[in-house]
Amino acid sequence: MNDNDVPLTDLPELSAIKQAALSYVTDAFAEAELDGLDADCMAQAALFAAFQELVATYGEEAVADYAAGLPDKIRTGAFSMAVSLKH
Template sequence: MNDNDVPLTELPELSAIKQAALSYVTEAFAEAELDGLDADCMAQAALFAAFTELVTTYGEDAVAEYAATLADKIRSGAFSMAVSLKH
């Protein structure tokens, strides 16, 4: 297990770092929306940028393995809580 698999609440110092990073991303989405960009377009661009960075850092095989776990995480609601951060 790497630090990306640890829930934010289990490592307070990691939690603060990840929450700060999420704040930057959320702010970028808000700025883009003010400039008239569609949230769906931003989300797709953010995913592309994120996966590009992950592949650069960890390599294609590791990122592909991680991506394979996303369907279950999505279905279990892991990302549904993030919706409340936008409002």
């Protein structure tokens, strides 16, 4: 079983594979910054690409349900804590 076999809502913590993936994305952001791309532009493009992939994998309804929970995760610092994984 891998993370793609588990519903999105059942993945509260990053697995080792997801930590590695986050490192790749963080590296891509750093490389884009060196090339002069704005971090906000990269973030929006990354979100678009991420949601496109999630919809292809799980379907619109599952991803919409997942996205509906994002405001609470943002407000409780779930993504602020992910910043510490970069270092």
